[in-house]
Amino acid sequence: MRGFLIEEYGAPTSHRIHDLPDLSPGVNEVLIENHAIGLNFPDALMVQGKYQKRPNPPFGPGRDCAGVVKAVGEGVTDFKPGDPVVAQVFTGAFSEQVIAPLSRVFHRPEAVSAIDAAGAITVFNTAYVAVSIRAGVKKGDRVVVTGAAGGVGLAAVQLAHALGAEVLGVVSSEEKAKLVREGGGDALIVTEREEEPLKQIFKDKVRTHWGDDTGADVVIDTVGGAMFIAGLRCLGFAGRLVVVGFASGSIESAKANYLLYNNLSVMGAPLDIHFDHALEEMRAGTEWWLGLLAEGKVKANVSEVLPFGQLMQGLQDILDRKVAGKLAVDVTTG
Numbered sequence: 001m002r003g004f005l006i007e008e009y010g011a012p013t014s015h016r017i018h019d020l021p022d023l024s025p026g027v028n029e030v031l032i033e034n035h036a037i038g039l040n041f042p043d044a045l046m047v048q049g050k051y052q053k054r055p056n057p058p059f060g061p062g063r064d065c066a067g068v069v070k071a072v073g074e075g076v077t078d079f080k081p082g083d084p085v086v087a088q089v090f091t092g093a094f095s096e097q098v099i100a101p102l103s104r105v106f107h108r109p110e111a112v113s114a115i116d117a118a119g120a121i122t123v124f125n126t127a128y129v130a131v132s133i134r135a136g137v138k139k140g141d142r143v144v145v146t147g148a149a150g151g152v153g154l155a156a157v158q159l160a161h162a163l164g165a166e167v168l169g170v171v172s173s174e175e176k177a178k179l180v181r182e183g184g185g186d187a188l189i190v191t192e193r194e195e196e197p198l199k200q201i202f203k204d205k206v207r208t209h210w211g212d213d214t215g216a217d218v219v220i221d222t223v224g225g226a227m228f229i230a231g232l233r234c235l236g237f238a239g240r241l242v243v244v245g246f247a248s249g250s251i252e253s254a255k256a257n258y259l260l261y262n263n264l265s266v267m268g269a270p271l272d273i274h275f276d277h278a279l280e281e282m283r284a285g286t287e288w289w290l291g292l293l294a295e296g297k298v299k300a301n302v303s304e305v306l307p308f309g310q311l312m313q314g315l316q317d318i319l320d321r322k323v324a325g326k327l328a329v330d331v332t333t334g
């Protein structure tokens with residue numbers, strides 16, 4: 001079978017496809033015939049050795065894939081060969097065959113294509129952890145999402161909207177604003193990146209977006225840096241800021257006195273360890289949004305499908321901020 005291998009950490013386009021031995025599943029593992037891959041910002045970090053976890057090379061990178069079950073290992077009773085599935089693994093998804101632990105494989109509804117499922121799984125699961133598990137968003141909540149047309153941002157906009165929240169997505173262009181509106185949110189275009197003006201914009205425009213000065217209940221922050229600091233400025237009483245990521249590359253600190261005086265909470269939303277600590281909740285959440293996808297109530301927003309050979313160029317495009325929506329790869333072509 002063919003698959004990408006990281007022999008040594010480096011720029012995305014320094015990695016290539018190799019001929020690798022066929023795989024067979026172990027106890028509580030599922031072997032997937034991989035049809036589609038979803039590309040994510042963390043994948044682009046991982047292949048360079050810049051992700052928080054650094055497996056020792058050589059290893060197969062990639063986390064999101066979808067296809068059909070090829071074989072199951074001992075102890076697996078919920079899946080059989082031929083079942084359509086989607087999986088989120090830690091490594092090894094950028095290949096024609098993928099081994100997934102049972103806890104990371106999900107039945108894929110017939111109405112959801114492999115491309116959409118693979119394109120959605122990490123971003124929707126991350127958004128689910130942030131919006132539902134951590135922020136506890138409910139009907140009527142006012143929710144601000146930064147980086148709102150990015151992969152996680154757009155999933156967060158759609159899931160918060162599906163829960164009945166009033167959503168405002170912060171984006172940098174009209175093209176991105178359109179995606180947010182299609183996802184059920186209002187959009188605010190902010191091109192400013194400096195901390196002081198950005199703080200003021202959030203205080204003046206984001207905090208008062210709903211026609212009063214009550215502020216937002218929740219900020220889902222995927223950008224970090226000055227956007228995180230500004231996000232704190234638009235929260236109202238008992239507001240919660242959920243840290244999802246640092247697409248800006250900058251990590252800021254929250255002043256404890258600001259949190260105290262304004263009765264605020266700041267919390268993290270790490271996806272992977274939720275599979276270790278809250279597996280049942282993760283399974284329920286994944287089934288929930290896969291159902292919404294099947295019913296057409298949310299969209300995977302895959303904007304481009306690349307042939308297998310172009311996968312690493314796709315990761316470079318993500319790093320270069322050339323992508324709006326999600327990139328997916330058709331493993332059966334090129």
Ligand SMILES: NC(=O)c1ccc[n+]([C@@H]2O[C@H](COP(=O)([O-])OP(=O)(O)OC[C@H]3O[C@@H](n4cnc5c(N)ncnc54)[C@H](OP(=O)(O)O)[C@@H]3O)[C@@H](O)[C@H]2O)c1
Binds near residue numbers: 151153173244
């Ligand atoms: N918590 C978790 O477990 C988890 C899981 C997955 C991803 N993440 C992290 O979440 C973050 C977002 O991931 P993603 O897949 O949604 O990325 P993405 O698709 O690349 O989107 C990120 C968005 O952030 C904005 N952005 C990028 N660089 C910026 C900058 N320098 N200044 C301001 N805004 C910038 C861009 O929007 P504009 O151009 O409109 O500003 C972009 O649409 C990443 O840091 C990723 O590592 C965390």
